[in-house]
Amino acid sequence: MHDQTAISPLIHRGSCLCGAVRFAYHGEIDTVIACHCLECRKAQGTPFVTNTPLETARMEWLSGRDHLKSYESSPGKQRWFCQNCGSPMYSQKAELPEILRLRVGTLETPLSCDGVSAHIFVADKASWWTIQDDAPQWPQWPPAT
Ligand SMILES: [Zn+2]
Numbered sequence: 001m002h003d004q005t006a007i008s009p010l011i012h013r014g015s016c017l018c019g020a021v022r023f024a025y026h027g028e029i030d031t032v033i034a035c036h037c038l039e040c041r042k043a044q045g046t047p048f049v050t051n052t053p054l055e056t057a058r059m060e061w062l063s064g065r066d067h068l069k070s071y072e073s074s075p076g077k078q079r080w081f082c083q084n085c086g087s088p089m090y091s092q093k094a095e096l097p098e099i100l101r102l103r104v105g106t107l108e109t110p111l112s113c114d115g116v117s118a119h120i121f122v123a124d125k126a127s128w129w130t131i132q133d134d135a136p137q138w139p140q141w142p143p144a145t
């Protein structure tokens with residue numbers, strides 16, 4: 001049994017832990033970036049964050065947008081979370097409003113990519129975490145393409 005729509009949906013759905021904030025993303029999600037910087041580790045409480053850069057225009061907030069609160073973790077960079085349950089949802093830079101970086105763990109739909117696409121800020125990686133996949137690793141940002 002192969003249900004193609006379940007493998008690579010064109011509409012992705014997700015929500016925060018309490019379910020107040022729900023969204024649909026109208027497009028493909030095929031990139032998962034693992035960031036190991038200390039800020040991301042603290043923001044998630046985990047050894048790294050997994051995020052994916054998405055087009056803001058394709059994101060539809062279905063409910064709970066008034067539950068979203070943001071914290072400016074560095075000048076011009078807001079990290080948005082559900083103020084009811086604390087789920088980190090996305091980050092966004094003031095100079096790049098057309099892109100948001102969704103926290104991949106909030107998604108309920110499967111992705112078309114197989115595993116992590118790249119590890120960034122590996123120079124700041126937690127000493128107690130070992131990267132066990134073959135994805136490219138960059139000390140900080142990946143080189144510009
Ligand atoms: Zn919530």
Ligand SMILES: [Zn+2]
Nearest residue numbers: 035036037040
């Ligand atoms: Zn980071």
